[in-house]
Amino acid sequence: QAGQIADRMGFKVYAAGGLVRDVLLGHENLDIDLVVEGDGILLALELGRAYNAKVRQHHQFGTAEVVFSDDFKIDVATARVEFYAYPAALPQVESSTLHQDLYRRDFTINAMAVALNEDSFGNLVDFFDGREDLQNHIVRVLHNLSFIEDPTRILRAIRFEQRYGFKIEPQTLKFLNESVRRGVLAKVSNDRLWDELKHILAETEAEGMLRRMEELGVWAYIFPRVNYWEVEPVLKDLPRSIRQISDWGMMVPSSGWLVYFIAVLHWSDAEIARENCAKYNLSKRQTEKVLAALKGWSSTVALIWKAPRHVKVSQLAKALLQMPRESYPMLLAILEEDELKERFRELLNIIKDSKPRINGKYIKQLGYRPGPVYREALDALWRERLDGNLRTEE
Ligand code: CTP
Numbered sequence: 001q002a003g004q005i006a007d008r009m010g011f012k013v014y015a016a017g018g019l020v021r022d023v024l025l026g027h028e029n030l031d032i033d034l035v036v037e038g039d040g041i042l043l044a045l046e047l048g049r050a051y052n053a054k055v056r057q058h059h060q061f062g063t064a065e066v067v068f069s070d071d072f073k074i075d076v077a078t079a080r081v082e083f084y085a086y087p088a089a090l091p092q093v094e095s096s097t098l099h100q101d102l103y104r105r106d107f108t109i110n111a112m113a114v115a116l117n118e119d120s121f122g123n124l125v126d127f128f129d130g131r132e133d134l135q136n137h138i139v140r141v142l143h144n145l146s147f148i149e150d151p152t153r154i155l156r157a158i159r160f161e162q163r164y165g166f167k168i169e170p171q172t173l174k175f176l177n178e179s180v181r182r183g184v185l186a187k188v189s190n191d192r193l194w195d196e197l198k199h200i201l202a203e204t205e206a207e208g209m210l211r212r213m214e215e216l217g218v219w220a221y222i223f224p225r226v227n228y229w230e231v232e233p234v235l236k237d238l239p240r241s242i243r244q245i246s247d248w249g250m251m252v253p254s255s256g257w258l259v260y261f262i263a264v265l266h267w268s269d270a271e272i273a274r275e276n277c278a279k280y281n282l283s284k285r286q287t288e289k290v291l292a293a294l295k296g297w298s299s300t301v302a303l304i305w306k307a308p309r310h311v312k313v314s315q316l317a318k319a320l321l322q323m324p325r326e327s328y329p330m331l332l333a334i335l336e337e338d339e340l341k342e343r344f345r346e347l348l349n350i351i352k353d354s355k356p357r358i359n360g361k362y363i364k365q366l367g368y369r370p371g372p373v374y375r376e377a378l379d380a381l382w383r384e385r386l387d388g389n390l391r392t393e394e
Contacts, residue, residue, distance in 0.1 A: 002034060002074075003116035005046045011038025014098060014113035014125065021109050024134055025164070032074040035113060037097050040064060040078035047074065077101065099127055106153045107160065108133045108140045133169075140169040147179035151188045154180060154218060155196040162208040176216065185221035194280040197222060201257035207235050210264070223264055223276055230267040237333035238263055244341070245329055250348050258286060258326040262293045266330060270294060293327035301334050304343055314383035317351045350386065 006013035014035045022029035036043050041057050044064035048055035054067045062078035079101035098113060105111040108130040115123040124131065133140050139160050147153050154176055161168050168176065185193070200209045213219040214228040242259060261282075265273040273294055277287040300319045303311050323331070328348070335341050 001116075002043070002047060003118055003121060005050060006036065006038070006043055006116065007118050009038065009043060009046065011036050011043055012098075013037075013043065013116045015116060016102065016113040017105065017110050020112045020114050020124075021130070021134065023114075024112075024131065030072060034074060034076045034116075035079045035098060035101050036076060037079050040076045044074075044076040047076070098125060102127060103142055105142065106146060106150070106156055108142060109138075109160070111142060137164065137166040138169045139166050139172060141172045141175060144175055147175055148182075148184060151179060151184040152192050152196045154185065154216075155193070155200060155213075155222075158209050158212045158216070158218070159196070159200050159203065162205045162212060163203060180217050185218065190279050190281065193222065197280070198257050201260040204239060206260050207239050210235055210260070224279070225272045226264060226268050226276065231264055234263050234266065234330055234333045235260075237336075238329055241329040241332040244332060244345075245348075248345055248348065250352055258289065258324075259329050262290055262324070262327050263330040263333070265290055266294055266297055266327075268294070289324035289326060292322065293324055293330070296323045297327065297331060297334065300331060304331075304335065304340060304347070307343060307347075312383075312387050313347075313350060314386040316347055317386055318383075320347060320351055 002013050016035045017033040019029050041064045044055050044066050047066045056065045064076045066074040079097040102111040108128045111128050112130040113125040139157050219228050303319050
């Protein structure tokens with residue numbers, strides 16, 4: 001219990017940011033973000049000891065992470081702005097350090113804290129009327145320079161607006177527009193943009209967020225030389241396609257963001273797609289997936305159109321297997337008509353079950369030596385079976 005540990009150490013500790021927002025909204029949020037009036041790193045070390053968890057320390061920032069598992073960690077920050085500078089004014093400063101910490105944040109709805117010390121446990125600290133904005137569904141910055149200080153907040157405003165169905169407050173929207181016009185987004189490192197963009201592309205409402213990027217003049221900074229309107233129809237249908245594919249119990253893509261990234265670039269020249277992948281430092285494998293999807297989608301769609309009469313199942317299966325599975329929702333979106341979508345579903349079913357039952361290992365067990373002819377023979381068997389020319393024994 002962070003509060004009890006803090007009590008013992010004479011610190012004050014608060015849960016802050018997104019967790020408070022989501023608890024008040026009744027949404028799930030497992031990201032715990034603690035702010036300590038005192039020494040955050042010491043508190044993190046104590047927490048780590050109490051729960052036998054690893055602690056990563058960042059002394060230059062006075063922050064630490066208590067890592068419980070791969071997907072559960074607690075961030076601990078020190079609210080210490082004037083704590084050491086004005087020790088004489090300590091009682092005053094104690095609350096103003098938290099105030100300072102919260103004032104540095106992006107939006108009022110993210111700038112609330114809840115006390116965790118025993119005597120004040122559960123008290124909401126809300127200097128900037130975040131709760132009221134939350135109730136009124138409003139995204140509002142804390143001061144007029146917020147977007148200039150941190151232009152990635154432009155993307156965050158869009159993300160929270162769309163995720164919760166909120167409105168960006170008029171004055172905030174004015175600041176946002178002004179900073180976009182001033183070109184602040186061109187000054188942010190691509191790494192930082194990617195941190196936010198990746199979040200956006202992994203959200204269920206990503207499609208609405210991308211549309212807002214276009215409306216607010218942000219798109220061109222995020223996807224240079226990509227025309228939003230060319231890809232809009234597919235983006236619009238993507239949430240539904242993703243849901244369908246997962247409802248069919250099939251091929252839920254491992255990296256959600258890549259599904260959107262591929263869809264955004266599917267209409268671009270390979271050169272532009274490559275530029276965008278490089279901008280965000282995608283790995284070689286990820287870039288190859290984007291390019292394979294780009295190259296293969298139109299012929300794959302054409303094959304599905306022609307099926308079943310003029311195309312062999314094995315031909316279709318081969319084309320599909322050459323496409324990254326992160327591109328399947330996009331293919332489904334492009335297919336549009338229900339009849340074609342149904343055909344696509346059947347096809348996914350077939351390739352799902354088409355893992356060759358006879359594999360290389362089996363042949364080896366039979367005493368034959370491995371060689372390239374294996375591949376060829378196995379491929380041929382696979383094709384024949386898909387096309388119904390061969391029955392394999394169960
Ligand atoms: N924050 C900020 N400015 C940023 C990024 C973050 O002020 N550019 C603050 C916000 O107060 C935010 C907190 O840091 O609540 C934690 O950031 P993050 O984990 O990125 O966001 P969450 O609000 O937790 O959002 P999510 O639900 O998407 O995790």
